[in-house]
Amino acid sequence: MSQPSRISMLETMMLIRAHEERLAANAGSSPGTCTAVGQEAAAVGVVGALLPRDRILTNHRSAGHLLARGADPGRLMAEVMGRADGYCRGKSGSLHVSAKELGVVLTSTIVGGELSLAPGVALAQKMGSSVPNEGTEPGGITAVFFGDGAACEGIFHESINLAVTWQLPVLYVCENNQWQAFVRRDETMPHEQVRPWAASHGLPAVAVDGNDVEAVHAAALAAAEHVRTTGTPYFLELVTYRTRGHYEPDDQAYVDKDELARWKARDPIALQRERLLAAGELAPGELAHLEQRVADTVEAAFAFAQNSPWPDVRELLTDVYA
Amino acid sequence: MQNITVNDAVGQALAEEMRRDARVLTFGEGVATNRRDLLAEFGAHRVRNTPLAEGIIAGAAAGAAAMGLRPVIDLLYAPFLTLSMDAIMNSAGKLRYLSGGQFEFPMVVLARTGAGWTVGAQHNHNLEAMFVHAPGLKVVMPHSTADYKGLLKSAIRDPNPVLFFMDMTVGYTPGPVPEGEHVVPLGQAAVLRAGRDVTLVSYSKTVATCLAAAEQLAMRGVDAEVIDLRTLKPLDEATILRSVRKTGRLVVVHEAAAPCGVGAEVAAIVSEKAFAALKAPVRRITGPDAPAPSSWLLEQAALPQADGIARAALELLGAEAVPA
Ligand SMILES: Cc1ncc(C[n+]2csc(CCOP(=O)(O)OP(=O)(O)O)c2C)c(N)n1
Numbered sequence: 001m002s003q004p005s006r007i008s009m010l011e012t013m014m015l016i017r018a019h020e021e022r023l024a025a026n027a028g029s030s031p032g033t034c035t036a037v038g039q040e041a042a043a044v045g046v047v048g049a050l051l052p053r054d055r056i057l058t059n060h061r062s063a064g065h066l067l068a069r070g071a072d073p074g075r076l077m078a079e080v081m082g083r084a085d086g087y088c089r090g091k092s093g094s095l096h097v098s099a100k101e102l103g104v105v106l107t108s109t110i111v112g113g114e115l116s117l118a119p120g121v122a123l124a125q126k127m128g129s130s131v132p133n134e135g136t137e138p139g140g141i142t143a144v145f146f147g148d149g150a151a152c153e154g155i156f157h158e159s160i161n162l163a164v165t166w167q168l169p170v171l172y173v174c175e176n177n178q179w180q181a182f183v184r185r186d187e188t189m190p191h192e193q194v195r196p197w198a199a200s201h202g203l204p205a206v207a208v209d210g211n212d213v214e215a216v217h218a219a220a221l222a223a224a225e226h227v228r229t230t231g232t233p234y235f236l237e238l239v240t241y242r243t244r245g246h247y248e249p250d251d252q253a254y255v256d257k258d259e260l261a262r263w264k265a266r267d268p269i270a271l272q273r274e275r276l277l278a279a280g281e282l283a284p285g286e287l288a289h290l291e292q293r294v295a296d297t298v299e300a301a302f303a304f305a306q307n308s309p310w311p312d313v314r315e316l317l318t319d320v321y322a
Numbered sequence: 323m324q325n326i327t328v329n330d331a332v333g334q335a336l337a338e339e340m341r342r343d344a345r346v347l348t349f350g351e352g353v354a355t356n357r358r359d360l361l362a363e364f365g366a367h368r369v370r371n372t373p374l375a376e377g378i379i380a381g382a383a384a385g386a387a388a389m390g391l392r393p394v395i396d397l398l399y400a401p402f403l404t405l406s407m408d409a410i411m412n413s414a415g416k417l418r419y420l421s422g423g424q425f426e427f428p429m430v431v432l433a434r435t436g437a438g439w440t441v442g443a444q445h446n447h448n449l450e451a452m453f454v455h456a457p458g459l460k461v462v463m464p465h466s467t468a469d470y471k472g473l474l475k476s477a478i479r480d481p482n483p484v485l486f487f488m489d490m491t492v493g494y495t496p497g498p499v500p501e502g503e504h505v506v507p508l509g510q511a512a513v514l515r516a517g518r519d520v521t522l523v524s525y526s527k528t529v530a531t532c533l534a535a536a537e538q539l540a541m542r543g544v545d546a547e548v549i550d551l552r553t554l555k556p557l558d559e560a561t562i563l564r565s566v567r568k569t570g571r572l573v574v575v576h577e578a579a580a581p582c583g584v585g586a587e588v589a590a591i592v593s594e595k596a597f598a599a600l601k602a603p604v605r606r607i608t609g610p611d612a613p614a615p616s617s618w619l620l621e622q623a624a625l626p627q628a629d630g631i632a633r634a635a636l637e638l639l640g641a642e643a644v645p646a
Contacts, residue, residue: 055389089422096420105388105425106417116377116409120385120393127367131344133390155408158378165373319423320457322481 003221004048007282009213010272011290012048013040016064017269018298019073020244023063023080023094026302027248030081033094036061038211038243041268042175043068045216046143046236049224053137055103055121057114058145060095061175061242062107065145069102073297074304083308090311091319111146112153115172118144119159122168126231141169141227149180151194160201163233170233171223172198175210177242182254198235210238211268214275243267323498328488331471331499332432333357336394338503339478340364343392346478350379350396350432380406380431384414387429387483394478399445400435400487403453414483415458427458428481430474436527436577437621438491443613446490448578453485454555454587460508461554463487465529467497469552472506480508489527511558513565517547520571520635523562523588525551528575528626535631546635554584562588563596570601571638575626580608602638607631 004012020035027033036043043064047056050069058065066076071087079086080094087099095109105121108114121142128136150156151174163170174194178185191197199205204226208219216238223234241263245252252260276282326334337360340346349370354361361369372379376397383393397403403410414427435448453461460482464470470488477484514529515536522532529550536546547565551558566572572592574585585606592604607626615621 057385087422088420088424091422092420096417098417098421098424100421100424105385106413108413110408110412113381113408113413116381117385117388117413118381119378120382120387120391121389122385123382124386124389124391127347127391128389131391133345136389155377155381158373158375159381161373161375162378162382166370319419319421321460322418322426322428 004044006214006272006276009044009048009217010269010276010282011294012044012068013213013269013272014290014294015073015297016040016043016067018294019067019076019301020063022298022302023077024244024248031093032248033063033080034060034247035244036064036242038263038267039175039177039240040064041213041216041272042173042210042238042240045213046145046173046220048217049220050143051140052103053140055105055125055140055142056145057106057108057118057121057142058104059107059111059114059147059150060109062097062145063094066097066099066102066104069104071099071102073301077301077305078308081305081308082310083305084311085304085308089315091315112150112155114144114146115150115153115159116155118142118170119162119166119168122163122170123166125169139228141171141224143171143173145173145175147180148174148176148178148185148189148194151197152180152188157197157201160198160203160233160235164201164203167232169227169231171227172233172235174235174237175240176237177240179242179246181246193237193239195235195237203233203235205235205237207237207239210240211266211271213268213272324501325496326467326499327494327496328467328470329493331467332474332488333359335471335474335478336360337363339475340368345390346392346394347386348394348396349382351398353396376402376405377409380409381413383429383431384409384427387414387427388417388425392428392478394430394432396432398434399441400433400449401444401447403431403433403449410453410459410483410485411456415456418458426481427483430477430484430486432486432488434488434490436489436491437614437625440616440618440621442616446614448576448609450485450487450554451578451583454584455582458483460484460556461487462508462552463526463554464552465526465550467495468499468504469506471499472504473508473552475505476508484508487526492527506552508553509556509558511552511561512550513547513561514550515546515548517545517569519545519569520573520638521547521549521562521565521569522573522575522631522635523549523551524575525554525584526577528577531626531628532575532631534628535635538628538632539635542636542641544635544639544641551584557587559591559595562592566592566596567599570599571635572600573605573607573631573634573638575607575631577609577625579611580606581611583608605634605638607634
């Protein structure tokens with residue numbers, strides 16, 4: 001996979017934003033989602049540093065990771081709406097989407113569930129060269145995305161300890177978005193960052209500005225390279241902020257308005273857009289063109305999802321057992 | 323026929339399946355230490371010790387299974403399963419369905435349970451019904467040594483997550499196991515003794531108690547049929563129903579407590595599907611709804627006893643109870 005250009009990173013972030021805002025606007029008519037608005041740089045910067053053979057596990061805010069991986073926005077929306085054309089044929093909804101063809105093994109809505117499975121996925125990658133195992137190419141790594149809330153679960157430490165002990169190729173990506181559902185991160189953790197906890201397990205642990213997609217991408221490239229060449233885990237923390245509510249709809253009455261405004265002023269999409277305009281790499285006309293293309297894609301996706309049929313009720317009992 | 327212990331039968335099943343399929347691997351707290359023969363034959367990649375962390379052992383197994391490996395994990399004592407429940411129930415059990423069939427979870431979870439070792443409640447708890455209740459999982463709880471081997475081989479080959487419960491008291495008891503390849507399919511009960519008058523249904527070590535009760539009943543001229551369920555999910559309803567339609571009387575026996583237990587399930591199935599054949603109410607003989615005591619005497623008192631089973635059967639027949 002060639003590395004994404006600065007403009008394509010901007011466009012993918014715009015697509016993720018538009019996709020999530022479209023679903024948010026429709027919440028009530030279609031099921032609500034947990035958006036990652038404000039966190040697009042994390043998804044685009046990290047997923048853009050992965051190879052097709054790599055595997056991804058993520059949490060309830062997975063739309064960005066999936067779209068950055070090349071998911072079809074229509075099928076993703078169809079899944080949220082419980083329709084037959086969804087990635088999981090409507091059985092997942094927004095909270096458990098997986099897409100084998102994209103190497104996305106799991107969206108876990110059990111906070112920390114992704115951390116629980118990640119070492120096993122990486123173990124299969126590590127053993128992949130000697131054992132014929134489905135869907136794994138030698139040299140792949142496992143990227144696992146989780147929040148600061150998940151880092152407060154015991155499984156966070158169990159997972160990292162096992163990955164360090166067994167020398168598993170796991171890239172731990174903590175999106176520290178300052179929120180744990182309706183609880184402020186600083187009410188539940190003594191540190192500003194999760195990094196010190198990870199570092200105590202003896203793996204490289206780095207924190208970067210999660211709102212700067214280029215900084216995230218550079219850090220993720222270095223991290224993925226480390227995991228790939230050494231076969232051992234790495235911890236990357238992206239310091240960011242969830243600017244919409246925990247789920248849709250959510251009036252965010254519990255959020256400090258000044259804090260929200262401060263983070264919105266550091267919007268990752270605006271940051272990258274201004275950077276490219278200032279550098280002359282993006283002309284205002286081109287930007288308008290990108291915006292139009294993204295809007296068209298999302299509207300087409302929404303229409304596709306709405307027109308997708310409901311699953312046959314007989315699907316209720318399929319795929320429970322092999 | 324070889325005469326080997328249950329522990330050896332389990333070891334043979336593991337070795338044979340690991341030889342047969344390079345995707346099979348095993349890990350847990352002390353697995354590499356306690357199964358040195360497997361370690362020697364298959365190496366440290368496929369036979370692993372783990373940290374003392376049941377959540378991640380089960381989670382790693384689920385992740386590996388999603389990727390096409392076939393892990394067998396040893397979680398030691400059944401009560402420790404509660405620490406691994408998220409990975410087993412919420413991931414392994416549900417993600418085939420939630421993914422629309424994209425991923426499967428061919429893994430086996432071994433856990434020991436059962437009274438007799440006086441280890442007390444935090445090492446001994448018959449939790450099988452909890453897993454029977456969870457969709458996507460299969461549950462096996464053998465009685466005979468041969469079945470330990472044959473059912474474990476099937477469990478390893480099964481594309482679904484399987485909970486494999488072992489009674490800790492039988493580990494060192496030798497029993498006959500056929501030589502060579504011996505595979506017992508999941509979902510098939512065994513009729514260990516044919517009879518006309520009453521059906522005794524059980525699994526794991528209380529099958530032996532039922533056989534003893536059947537002996538007592540025979541001395542009273544009562545002909546009891548004894549069924550070993552072997553697999554609790556899928557449950558062999560056909561064998562149970564066929565027997566009850568013949569005898570018209572049913573006693574279900576297990577060590578686990580009664581509320582929402584396997585006995586309740588068997589009784590419900592029979593009353594739904596063979597009510598007309600019943601000549602008397604279904605009886606359950608179970609362990610108490612109490613934590614497992616450690617004291618040997620109390621532990622034995624908690625176990626279903628052959629006398630009690632025989633007495634219940636006689637009551638169903640309207641006969642005089644055997645004096646206690
Ligand atoms: C095991 C578990 N506990 C609680 C919840 C409810 N819940 C859903 S999301 C969430 C917050 C998670 O916070 P974090 O991991 O920081 O991720 P974020 O939502 O901030 O992206 C909580 C508590 C859950 N889904 N799973």
